[in-house]
Amino acid sequence: MTIVQKVKTFFKEVYVELRKTNWLSRGEVLRYTLIVLAVTIIVAAFLGGLDYAFSTVLKSFILK
Numbered sequence: 001m002t003i004v005q006k007v008k009t010f011f012k013e014v015y016v017e018l019r020k021t022n023w024l025s026r027g028e029v030l031r032y033t034l035i036v037l038a039v040t041i042i043v044a045a046f047l048g049g050l051d052y053a054f055s056t057v058l059k060s061f062i063l064k
Helices: 003-020 026-063
Strands: none
């Protein structure tokens, strides 16, 4: 088998496997994307708040 035949066979098998895949609907993708964004924003706000609180506490000890 030549390299060209192997590449052709590979892409044919990839196509067959992709046809078997269960893809999410557009609505599901949108919903999951919004959930991920919301959780990311909440965690970022929480960590930002902790960072602000700790830096304020540390600055008050250093400046005294």
